[in-house]
Amino acid sequence: MKIIDLRVRCVAIPLNAQLRHNTGVHPGYFLRTILEIFTDEGIVGLGEVGGGDQRAALTKLKPRIIGMDPFKLEVIKMKVLRSIYYLSNSRLYAAIEMACLDIQGKAMNRPLSDLLGGSVRDEIPFIAYLFWRYDRPGGGHDECAEDLADHCEQLHEELGVKSMKLKAGVMAPAEEARVLELCRDRLGEDYGLRIDPNGVWSVPTAVKIGKRLEDLGIEYFEDPAWGLEGNAAVRKQVRIPIATNMYPNKFDDLGPAIRLGAVDIVLTDIHYWEGPRGVKDLCAVCNTFNMGVAMHSGAEFGIELAAMIHTASTIPAMTFAGDAHYHYLTDDIIQGGLMKYENGCIKVPTGPGLGVVLDEDKMKRYEKYYEEKGDYYARFHQDPYRPDWFPNVGGI
Structure with a gap:
């Protein structure tokens, strides 16, 4: 062939x-x-x-x-x-x-999963991925912690998801911490909580918020500060597992991250880690050093989501619910439309290969x-409601 x-x-x-x-x-x-x-x-x-x-x-x-x-x-x-x-x-x-x-x-x-060693589970759990939203369904914007907690409850009820992650670094850090506190109060002790400021917070801010969240028993604190050194500094001072999809997000930086003690959990990503086979290589290294693995979402459609699900199904150590932006999409490009959530999970496709058809x-x-x-990546660092805004890493 x-x-x-x-x-x-x-x-x-x-x-x-x-x-x-x-x-x-x-x-x-x-x-x-x-x-x-x-x-x-x-x-x-x-x-x-x-x-x-x-x-x-x-x-x-x-x-x-x-x-x-x-x-x-x-x-x-x-x-x-x-x-x-x-x-x-x-x-x-x-x-x-x-x-x-x-x-x-x-x-x-x-199925593709058979090429990677075979599935050890036939469905993959996913999270309620929470973003601060503009122009929500029904109108208005998310403005306070209660808005995000309401959305989390809605996704829990509609999709059956049993974990959440807040995409932070947008509002005041204390208000973002309050989102997790509200979700814990409303959804109970067993509901999984995560927060990810994508490295934008300074180390002092990340440590302050991390200490505030310690008693919530959150699953992990993802990329609390910038770079390997930032994550390592926070990890030394906060009693919450540190996760990353940024530092490291390639094999070149994996050794230095381990030597620095920068991270407890690495979020796998098919694109950062060189395909499904590369993800399996990453997991072998993480197993060697007793590091956890979870799954990163890159705003994928059904083709890549199928590849993610197949890959995750073959990794015994991947016990965290996977990230997915998928519940924000209004449609998909695969036959049958959007994949269905059942009790917070999406089943591993059973057809040959990826098991999806355009x-x-x-x-x-x-x-x-x-x-x-058009391609919005040229204007990615913009905010339509704040025309003079720009990112400020470490400025909080």
Whole structure:
């Protein structure tokens, strides 16, 4: 079997609100680049990547994979990821690996999870991912801790989710701490709580808020301050496990993070950690050093979510509920529409490969929507309601 062509398309899907974070605002939609890899046997593999319009970048890699056997992933990885400094991009390689694994599974009529060692669970629990929102359903903005606690209760009731995470670093730190306190009071001692200021807080602020949250028994404090040194400094002073999807988020920094004692839990990400197989490599290292693993969300659509679910299902140590922005999407590009939550979980797809199929009518609709709306990554660090605002890392 050989790769004979690839196709890349950008699509955007509306959200049910604008989502605020400490470096800007998702402006009411998510966008993804969808990859299709074609083989001489008529099997097509699907991949997906975020980070804006990646069509040109993936097209530049096309000559490196045409003629390759999609089963020869180590060689493809060397040709795509390892050999050219200025084209070395784990996100792009991960999309290609995702598509090649989809091809392999379809060729063997086995789910992708079987290629990674086999599932140890048939469904994956997910969280209520809480953002401070502009233009909420029904109107208005989130302005106080009660608004976020209300939203958490709503998601718990509608989806059955049993854990939450607050995307912090937006409002005053004390008000964000109050969100977790309210959720603990309303949802009980067994409800999982997490907070993630994405490294924007200073070490003193992170320590102050961390100490305030210690008695809540939260699952973890994610990227409380900037960089490996910042996380390590907070970890020494706060009795809460420190998690990260930022420091480290690549193999180059994993050794230094372990030596510094910067982190207790690493959030795996298919794109940062070089594809599903790379995630398995990461988990092996984490197991060696008795570090926990959880799952990061990158605002994915159904193709990547399927890959995340397959991968997570094969990792025995991944006992935390996974992150997912998915409940903010109004639709999906796969046949059947949005995957369904059942008791806070999404089932592992059972079809061959990823187990999902593109809906071409929706691809056309959301390609058009993307062309209308455009690539927001050029204006990512903006706030439509505060035109003079800009991020200030460590300024709080």
